[in-house]
Amino acid sequence: MNKAMGETILESQPDLLIDIDRREQGDLDTEEMLVNMGPQHPSTHGVLRIVLRTDGEMIQEAIPHIGYLHRCAEKIGENLQPYQFIPYTDRMDYLAGMNNNQAYAVAVEKLAGMEVPPRGQAIRVIMAELNRIASHLVSLGCYGMDMGAFTPFLYCFREREMILDLFEAACGARLTYSYLTIGGVFQDLPEGWVEQCREFLDYFEPKIDDYNNLLSFNHIFIKRTGRIGTISPEDVVRWGLTGPLIRASGIRWDLRKVTPYDGYEQYDFEIPIGEPAGSDGFPAAGIEVGDSWNRYFVRVLEMEQSVRIIRQALDRLPEGDFRAKKVTNVKLPDDEVYVEIENPRGQLGFYVRGDGSAIPYRVKSRGPSFCNLSITTHVCRNCLLADIPAIIGSIDVVMGEVDR
């Protein structure tokens, strides 16, 4: 590589030695302190440990340490048939089990050339979007609690409980569903489920205004999260951040629109993005594109769109088979696929390679939380210690998926 080329690479990099340079120039700092945040800290949302190098209240460097939940799920996937590995996928991102099942199922179906019947696809879309709402509700509630607002947490969990009841009616489980499986869904919807789901949507839609009144447009909340941890669109792409993070930074990008799967192209819905202060439906001041508040608010707007999608899917739920005929002992060809779907947290990808037998040769999962968390060091530089929960909470990581 020639020298000029090497220089261009270095220029686009954050300056990792900036603190050391300051010190050599004789800058008077107060004494540095290492603070160990986590692994058992309420606002790290799981077992995430962040080592903070602080100068007074300012963060010089935040280094995340992960791996406390590592189970080497990929190795397990290389020893099991795809339908047997499905239950392991919802232990990765345990707040969005349906979406994780869907990602692996879509990847294996593409590899094996399997067709999912229309009814199976429609049920998958309904479940995936319900799970998106449930996951975002946990995110909103916990984020409010991190910021000192306890009440919205209870409201969010009240509504989430109803979604879990719907899931329980459909598949018997409340958290780790294994319901969306290879070739479709595991069993058909029970009688009366569609009506129950419609009732829930009618009840839930006005509640979104409640969350906005309680939390989103609360002056203290905006003060606490607005213009904190701002990530530019260029940084978002360079660090591979996806999902609500990329949209909060003003890029209208969603895999459900870009590379539709499971029939998402049939549905009519919008992709909300982060907006500057003063836009229609946004606070008049105190926020900017790509800050923690916008990352929070994109999730609220996404819940409205999910309700729209579920309504359309319920209206045109086709009759017929809900699962392909042969889903066990399917020979995987000697080929490979890489498939990504839109998880509540971002793009969840599965790389699956077959070798002619029914057990995949290699399974690799790309967790959105893993990539989203990798920007921590970059975005937490020179911010206040008290802003760390605001930033980490708005990234919304699930450690089960970071560590896999």
Added chain:
Amino acid sequence: MVPEEICLILEKQFGDAVQSTKVEGGHPHAVVAADRWPEVALFLRDDPRLRFNLLNCISSLDLLADNKLACVYDLSSLPLDRGTALIIETHLFAVRVVTDRDEPTIPSVARVWPTAEWHEREAYDLMGIRFENHPDLRRILCPDDWVGHPLRKDYEFPLEYHGIPATTEYELTNPRH
């Protein structure tokens, strides 16, 4: 842009560095020589026709039969000049870099795509591939004193770790690696 065109552009630009291409099947990709990989990566990112600015994933791969290790880099292009308009078109491509199994080294691309930093640490941790010029190459998921690289096909499962016994069902489950 279809994979055939991308392969043609790469072959025209780099000649022998592109060892082979595969455009049919579920995963179109080009195989790139390890020593030229950072150069190719920079071209993939910055060429106005390609603009692969998003590195989705690095999947490490153990090709035990050929005595090789490999990394698969999945890329997508995300146009940033559209303002707030909805982006519906993209092009996807993948690059595979193969390295020797006994001395596995691949040049790091963490300076081209910063997201590669953690992906490469993961590939180092679980597959044992060393990335040259990586800013901070240490284990990420396993503990620092872990022995071996679990995703290798000839990995020996440890029977204990710091006095903690491993699964007693080891003999029964008999992982086939």
